[in-house]
Amino acid sequence: MKPLSLPDMAKKAKKLRRHIIEMTAKAGSGHPGGSLSATEVVTALYFKHLRHDPQNPRWPDRDRFVLSKGHAAPLLYSALAEAGYFPVEELLTLRQLDSRMQGHTDMTVTPGVEMSAGALGQGLSFGIGIALAGRLDRRDYRVYVLLGDGECDEGQVWEAAMAAAHFKLDNIAAIVDRNRQQIDGWTYEVMDTEPLTDKWRAFGWHAIEVDGHDLAQILDALDEAKRIKGKPTAIIAHTTKGKGVSFMENNLEFHGQAPTADEAERALKELE
């Protein structure tokens, strides 16, 4: 795919946000908050950094993006549709019976979706499997796994973190969407994961902190991860849940709740 310029990427991010609002509003359910927080990360990947071909989703040499926080499916679908994996109109079938836009991702039905996710904590392990296969097959693709910061409560994340460093995998990067909120409240109240960046370092990872809404910073970090040899890289992306819509920002109600028709209208106005 032809990479976009920074200004075009910013426009694309806004477009993805509009899709997220429209899809979840139409479905009447879904997870807009954590989709909006990771929008720049996913935009930077699909419209600049990743080596991929929407016409050939199973291309063996493609870079893999693994969405571990499967509830951000509306974000991933929006990016895939805008990249050309399937028609944009299909987005509005989110959460409908037999739709390819399942509530949480299903790798067996949606072109471009690498992993079925939804139960948290499993994506990094899955990504390690893909990275090991790449090493065995001597393919130079890279693997990017997007985790939620609340998801880092799961023990399996740290089993995987330990293993990726142990196997000296430098073809995998974890990106943590650090929006500081989880369903029951602020992460520091529910289950404090701090010092999060130090934890990744202690597990043997190279770790970078970025403003997760700054496309240039994200792209720099992704390039840095590519240059680091002999160990995996974690990018802690500091973000705001519900980013881009004033009344959704840092508003926990929109973690797992769709906007009403009226709210969607107001949100789309802000995203013009």
Place this chain on the structure above:
Amino acid sequence: MAVEVSVREAYGKTLVELGKENENIVVLDADLAKSTMTQFFAKEFPERFFDCGIAEQNMMGIAAGLAASGKTVFASTFAVFASGRCFDQVRMSIAQPGQNVKIVATHSGISVGEDGFSHHSIEDLALFCSFPNFTVIVPADAIETAQAVRTAAATYGPFYIRLCRPKAPLVFDHSYRFVLGKAVMMRGGRDVTIIATGLMVAKALEAADKLAREEIECRVLNMPTLKPLDEKAIIRAAEETGAILTVEEHLQHGGLGSRVAQVVAKHRPVPMSFLAIKDFYSSSGKPEELFRKHGLTVEGIEQEVQQLVRRKD
């Protein structure tokens, strides 16, 4: 007494053969390679073997990622950990997408013995049979194990193969050919059918020999594939012998007995009886001592058959 051979060693050695034939095969273990016998593969193909440490959930996820990238993956640990500890990982990462992962679990059932109830895997068949997309196999001896492992490698999709710790008496010779989803008639008879799996097959055959002296002729079916189940063989057994006893080294619910009963109840109701692990957790003990506690002995089978025959009209 029949010759006893390790089913785990049969698994380990078959893996090495498969590794030589197919470079796409990758093997994972969770710090139990010496017990599950994946150590043979690890020695022969170190670059295709990954020890995941004592982190079974992570192992199942790695297995799924490797499989999604085109590998045929064998993942081994003890049956308690493969089933209970990783249920969610197996469900979402392996069962739902139908990944090409073969979970070969050892030290199943109560024949793990002295380790005690933390290590007695008595629920695993109920758990694995509950997954759509999964194929579930319990081999009866080393010869069947080797063939089941080969079949799993050659058949796309998720498999659970359940092996025991002790050596198992050989019930087959090398002319045997395992067929996925098919019961094996081990002995003909018209009075009653005993359907057994795993270590219980040899016991069922011994019991059938003894019962023949009392002029009770038992048909003995080995049922290595629990899912998909050979419904035809079960219906035929019900029609032709009029009574069925199931024998398994697993809880009385959710395993062989439950699955056979469902077929019998729907298609051809006949008197049935169930020898299985009773609904409690056992203590440490020698395998045969534990089997006695649950009636999983040759004498237990004989008594159960005698009672069952009396229930036939």
